[in-house]
Amino acid sequence: MGGRRGSRTQRKHFKESRENVWKRPKTDSSSDPNNPNSNNTAWQPFATQNPSFDEYYKEQGLVSPEEWDAFMDMLRKPLPAAFRINSTSQFCDDIRSLLENDFMKSLQAEANEGSDLEPIKPLPWYPDNLGWQSNFSRMQIRKNQTLERFHEFLKLETEIGNISRQEAVSMVPPLFLDVHPDHFVLDMCAAPGSKTFQLLEIIHHSAKEGSLPDGMVLANDLDVQRCNLLIHQTKRMCTANLIVTNHEGQHFPGCRSHKNISNGSETTNKLEPSINQLLFDRVLCDVPCSGDGTLRKAPDIWRKWNGGMGNGLHCLQIHIAMRGLSLLKVGGRMVYSTCSMNPVENEAVVAEILRRCGGSVELVDVSNQLPQLIRRPGLRKWKVRDKGVWLASYQDVRKFRRNGIVPSMFPSGRNYMDPTDNSQKSENVENGNSEDVAQPDDPVSSSDNLEEEVSDLPLERCMRIVPHDQNTGAFFIAVLHKVSPLAVLAAAILDKSVSAQQNLSTKNDELHEKWSDQVTEEINGLESSSADGTDEKVEEVASEADGKISEVASEADEKISEVALETNLVGDGPDGVALETNSVAAQAPADKKIDSAKAGEKRKLQIQGKWRGVDPVLFFKDEAIINSIKTFYGIDESFPFSGHLVCRNSETNHVKRIYYVSKSVKDVLELNFRVGQQLKITSVGLKIFERQSSKEGTSAPCAFRISSEGLPVILPYITKQILYASPADFKHLLQYKTIKFADFVDAEFGQKAANLMLGCCVIVLREGGKTSSDFVQLDTSTIAIGCWKGRASVSVMVTAIDCQELLERLSARMETEKGTLAQEISGEPDEKQDMSGENINLNGGTQC
Structure with missing residues (x-):
């Protein structure tokens, strides 16, 4: 969530100080809190109070005076743990049933017997009982067997990806986005990735069964380290419909292309149009x-909090939100949210967005959605706190503080001028500059004579979640609908921005042309020379030119971006004028680019350009490897290979992993190539094939094995190297990891395994009543694992934790089936066998 960016957690403070707690002798007088000369540096619980906090939010009227004590008491209590069941998991129904019929009922029974335990319970407002909440201390978990079992279950399912731990209020914003499976979704500030995971769930859950969604999620974050956390979080989803990028949200690339490429030539492709922006x-x-809505889980915020924290983020929040709206299609929906309670970061930002958009964006009333979620309407009046002074309007701002306090922080958003200086007012409006506006010298005395401003915008349509309503954290959410292209703020400001862009672009074109002409002359001179080493020199000159042209383009992009940001015009201009800062090198006129023919086709194209430290994203087109994979696994021709495979290494022989991308991601990658690779992509696609590195693997007919993540996508299309195992043999594989051909319970299965080619194979669990010769219909409920067929045995290629989870799930299913069968044939104990006709020991299985 927004407020945790860069903050330190309680756990980190505890780690830093726990050595002082445990290693200091008890008789050490220096640690005596009653000794005035003691140097007590031991870790102490965080103080859960801050007078400035009380004063600030009492003045803002966040809650009524009657409920203030309840509000503060709840803020001082630890936050209950919340989690979601992954709705796209194969075992979603099993997990939900286990929670409802086992853990919840067991804990409820203990609570009824006088125990102080609270049962786990589903969040009443989250759809389909997929969101849950629990409230236990570590001490309770250690002492209670049911809780300990539940805790282990939660850890296992979280690591697998069947469950995601996430704060309850953090689950709310994606639910109001109204996402469909064909939607392109942008998560602008995505790390650590809980909401991104949730968005992917929604897209996949509502997609057609057995096929990839037509939509995608693009998750972006400013910080590279947080991007890595985001990738780790979403990797558990195993999706081909995700791109992770690393950009500043307010400067996210527009990727506008005016050309459509088909079959290597520039055409207008009407049969299969691709996206051009x-x-x-x-x-x-x-x-x-500022994140003060997370006080319950991050109590260190209490000591750091001050009334000016929100003021410093206000303008950045506006810029990010405006950029988001400029990237939103007409008719699309954007959700603006924070985990802050401060109206300067919430209602003030939404009000300024609506003012700037001038009717192009409307605030949506969603009060009738999720009726069981208790929420409060947004505020229409508030004050601004600056250096210990309350400000009722911008007119109260002291002159030397006008750089930090801006008009948009106030309910009306008005920039008050000196009424006696009309010339100054006219000049400031024209230049978009308010620095020289005359202000009263005594803001305190003047504010006493002013009424509080009240916004005339429908800010009550926003929603504010406060902790004591449903025992949660605090959150703010506003739903915005784009009804038309963004309107202009002021013609003079727009003209200034466009003029500055044109000047910078013209200058860059001149530099580009100069370098192009210079390089062309040098290359021509080298080609006319008969000296040895001409090819190397041509490549050297071209490479140097690439670097300098890229540097010029990068500098120009930065300057254009700065101009657009300074004038607050980061969206669409009037009459279709685009203000996105596209790569100048990519948009240079064709007659000003270096003619590759003149370079004797020796010049190498730049692949990843300016994104240093990030591997390039390349379409994998090695037909020899692709055909070997198709032949070895007998992959049906209906499986879309062309254009859907990508890698991160330009040298085919050294490619270790091949990733699969959906049609929507493929279109975005193609667009990114056309516009000069403006997107800095840190992760894309689903790992589907992985090169074998073992000694035995290198001698296999196919050098690539199917990865566990990509197996569900390609499974329905495999016709070779695939076997169907009985529940007994499948369970034995999971238990013992490696089994010799002769040791399988089903001798026919063992013989079939021996007849497979050396290399990767797929073992599918068949239903108990079927034999190995029966046809098995593969669908999303099919359970399959990747294995390695060696010279004398079959070994699983699944992680230990995945094996453990599958074993527990299969044991539960077999137990249910066995119980059902026992009821059906009650009175005939000698026939209590597994449906396959094989006795199975559910606790350990038959020894091989």
Whole structure:
């Protein structure tokens, strides 16, 4: 969430100080709190109070005076743990049934017997009982067997990806986005990735069974380290419909292309149109914020909190939100959210967005959605706190503080001028500059004579979640609908911005042309020479030119971006004028680019350009490897290979992993190539094939094995190297990891395994009543694992934790089936066998 960006957690403080707690002798007088000369540096619980906090929110009227004590008491209590069941998991129904019929009932029974335990319970407002909440201490978990079992279950399912731990209020924003399976969704400030995972769940859950969704999620974050956390979080989803990028949200690339490429030539492709600009159907704008809504889980915020924290983030939040709206399609929806309670970061930002958009964006009333979620309407009046002074309007701002306090922080958003200086007012409006506006010298005395401003915008349509309503954290959410292209703020400001862009672009074109001409002359001179080493020199000159042209383009992009940001015009201009800062090198006129023919086709194209430290994203087109994979696994021709495989290494012989991308991601990658690779992509696609590195693997007919993550996608299309195992043999594989051909319970299965080619194979669990010769219909409920067929045995290629989870799930299913069968044939104990006719020991299985 926004407020945790860059903050330190309680756990980190505890780690730093726990050595002083445990290693200091008890008789050490220096640690005596009653000794005035003691140097007590031991860790102490965080103080859960801050007078400035009380004063600030009492003045803002966040809650009524009657409920203030309840509000503060709840803020001082630890936050209950919350989690979601992954709705796309194969075992979603099993997990939900286990929670409802086992853990919840067991804990409820203990509570009824007088125990102080609270049962786990589903969040009443989250659809389909997929969101849950629990409230236990570590001490309770250690002492209670049911809780300990539940805790282990939760850890296992979380690591597998069947469950995601996430704060309850953090689950709310994606639910109001109204995401469909064909939507392009942008998560602007995505790390650590809980909401991104949730968005992917929604897209996949509502997609057609057995096929990839037509939509995608593009998750972006400013910080590279947080991007890694985001990748780790979403990797458990195993999706081909995700791109992770690393950009500043307010400067996210527009990726506008005016050309459509088909078959290597520039054409207008009417049969299969591709996207020419990266626009989104839905945008989640969970911006960086002060984060005081997370006080219950991050109590260190109490000591750091001050009334000016929100003021410093206000303008950044506006810029990110405006950029999100500029990337939103007309008719699309954006959710703006923060985990802050401060109206300067919430209602003030939403009000300024609505003012700037001038009717192009409306605030949606969603009060009738999720009726069981208790929420409060947004505020229409508030004050601004600056250096210990309350400000009722911008007119109260002291002159030397006008750089930090801006008009948009106040309910009306008005920039008050000196009424006696009309010339100054005219000049400031024209230049978009308010620095020289005359202000009263005594803001305190003047504010006493002013009424509080009240916004005339429908801010009550926003929603504010407060902790004591449903025992949660605090959150703010606003749903925005884009009804038309963004309107202009002021013609003079727009003219200034466009003029500055044109000047910078013209200058860059001149530099580009100069370098192009210079390089062309040098290359021509080298080609006319008969000296040895001409090819190397041509490549050297071309490479140097690439670097300098890229450097010029990068500098120009930065300057254009700065101009656009300074004038607050980061969206669409009037009459279709685009203000996105596209790569100048990519948009240079054709007659000003270096003619590759003149370079004797020796010049190498730049692949990843300016994104240093990030591996390039390349379409994998090695037909020899692709055909070997198709032949070895007998992959049906209906499986879309062409254009859907990508890698991160330009040298085919050294490619270790091949990733699969959906049609939507493929289109975005193609667009990114056309516009000069403006997207800095840190992760893309689903790992589907992985090169064998073992000694035995290198001698296999196919050098690539199917990865566990990509197996569900390609499974329905495999016709070779695939076997169907009985429940007994499948369970034995999971238990013992390696089994010799002769040791399988089903001798026919063992013989079939021996007849497979050396290399990767797929073992599918068949239903108990079927034999190995029966046809098995593969669908999303099919359970299969990747294995390695060696010279004398079959070994699983699944992690230990995945094996453990599958074993527990299969044991539960077999037990249910066995119980059902026992009821059906009650009175005939000698026939209590597994449906396959084989006795199975559910606790350990038959020894091989």
